[in-house]
Amino acid sequence: MPDLLVAADISKSYGGACALSKATLVLRPAEVHALVGENGAGKSTLIRILAGSTKPDSGRILIDGRTVDIHTPLDSQRLGIGIIYQELDLFPNLTVGENIVIQNLNFPESAFVNFRKIQSFCRPFLMQVGFDGNIRTPAGSLPIGQLQLVALARALSMKARIILMDEPTSALAADGAKRLIDLIRALRAQGITVVYVSHKMDEIFSVCDRATVLRDGETIGVEDVPRTSPEALIRMMVGRDVQKRARWEASISSEILLSVSGLTTRKLRNVSFELHRGEVLGVAGLVGSGRSELGAALFGLDKLQDGELRLRNRTMQNRSPAEAIAQGIGLVPEDRKLQGLMMQMSVLENGTIATLRRMQTLGFVRNKEESMTIGAFFRQVNLKSASLQSPVNALSGGNQQKTLLARWLLINPDVLFLDDPARGIDVAAKQDIYGIIASLAGSGKGLILVSSELPELLNCSDRILVLNEGRVMGILNAAETTQEEIMALAVGGQNG
Numbered sequence: 416m417p418d419l420l421v422a423a424d425i426s427k428s429y430g431g432a433c434a435l436s437k438a439t440l441v442l443r444p445a446e447v448h449a450l451v452g453e454n455g456a457g458k459s460t461l462i463r464i465l466a467g468s469t470k471p472d473s474g475r476i477l478i479d480g481r482t483v484d485i486h487t488p489l490d491s492q493r494l495g496i497g498i499i500y501q502e503l504d505l506f507p508n509l510t511v512g513e514n515i516v517i518q519n520l521n522f523p524e525s526a527f528v529n530f531r532k533i534q535s536f537c538r539p540f541l542m543q544v545g546f547d548g549n550i551r552t553p554a555g556s557l558p559i560g561q562l563q564l565v566a567l568a569r570a571l572s573m574k575a576r577i578i579l580m581d582e583p584t585s586a587l588a589a590d591g592a593k594r595l596i597d598l599i600r601a602l603r604a605q606g607i608t609v610v611y612v613s614h615k616m617d618e619i620f621s622v623c624d625r626a627t628v629l630r631d632g633e634t635i636g637v638e639d640v641p642r643t644s645p646e647a648l649i650r651m652m653v654g655r656d657v658q659k660r661a662r663w664e665a666s667i668s669s670e671i672l673l674s675v676s677g678l679t680t681r682k683l684r685n686v687s688f689e690l691h692r693g694e695v696l697g698v699a700g701l702v703g704s705g706r707s708e709l710g711a712a713l714f715g716l717d718k719l720q721d722g723e724l725r726l727r728n729r730t731m732q733n734r735s736p737a738e739a740i741a742q743g744i745g746l747v748p749e750d751r752k753l754q755g756l757m758m759q760m761s762v763l764e765n766g767t768i769a770t771l772r773r774m775q776t777l778g779f780v781r782n783k784e785e786s787m788t789i790g791a792f793f794r795q796v797n798l799k800s801a802s803l804q805s806p807v808n809a810l811s812g813g814n815q816q817k818t819l820l821a822r823w824l825l826i827n828p829d830v831l832f833l834d835d836p837a838r839g840i841d842v843a844a845k846q847d848i849y850g851i852i853a854s855l856a857g858s859g860k861g862l863i864l865v866s867s868e869l870p871e872l873l874n875c876s877d878r879i880l881v882l883n884e885g886r887v888m889g890i891l892n893a894a895e896t897t898q899e900e901i902m903a904l905a906v907g908g909q910n911g
Contacts, residue, residue, distance in 0.1 A: 507555025
């Protein structure tokens, strides 16, 4: 079978940092091709080069055997390449239809917006991906799963023969991820090639035909997925065997650290539970079930309409995040880039920003003490950074998350709410974060862990609280329950 696309000897550096070094990617027609590697291996850089949003320093790209030049996203579109970024590049204030037709070479531009023409153009592609909403709906009002479908419909409307997907299920719950995988299979059957960038081995082995492995910017090898194993791919990715962390021995105290009774907000309805010292309480539920909103309520971001919170047997008044922190509640948010980190600031500044008052004299920061203090916590989380002065946006996703975790270790709250802390990071970094969770629980902290991956919840939690439309459907013992039992409650079943 002739190759559809060959990207050969692609190199790219940012300053002194090498992102890609003579990397190669070969795609065939009508295949789902996994592109795998640790955070920072060069996966996103390579697909951005193919999409025309990043220019390589050297290398060549061939499509159907012809050398092509890709300097801009429009060049990529003309060649039949579409991309769905991990951080979706849709305009939240534009409608679904407008997002599909804007800068679309297959839709004739005019001086006036004609919604009838937009609807006629967009409807077949939206139907193809299973989107049944109104095309006049603003994109910003849609849940992430629906936005994924809009981005995919846009790529199809551009007559893409190759669709690049960067961590497409990282923000989706299990049901949404399954629908997307089914859709990818349908696209392959229609002759479309999909490049699938993901850290989720179960998805790769369920849908991918071949896998190209990157490590430190170099192509390590290409494997036929049905003929290899997750362990073999991971070994190629990291250059060593990664020991999967076994479920740790619980160190739960009888002491109730946090008691939540009748918690009601604009999203949550009569939520009640207890968190013991040393316990990891998992939170499961579909997208929109209220998982993140629970963290927002505990952290003082969402106003309480009713209910009582008691921490260490004392009533809490958390009308703001500052009050929540002062009383001993912490929050690692779902979106580290928008809600957790200052991306242009340094690793050092991001780590110490919440505790600078401890390290000041007459308003001046004691710089040496600041570096030494946060440095100890960065070592604890196994952070890898060229320098403490490096901007945090230069780090891989896993190391950005470790920076955020180090900040909370320095703050030292009694209760830490972790909203999908391992989302979109590589296998080795996930194991590091699981170790941090176990260590915090072992030291007597109370942790509330949200995850969209049920195996992760089962492995890391002591009990699992299941939400559906803002209500608690049940609280399960993690060691005794199953994924099927959790999903049955998450879709609205009753426990017991």
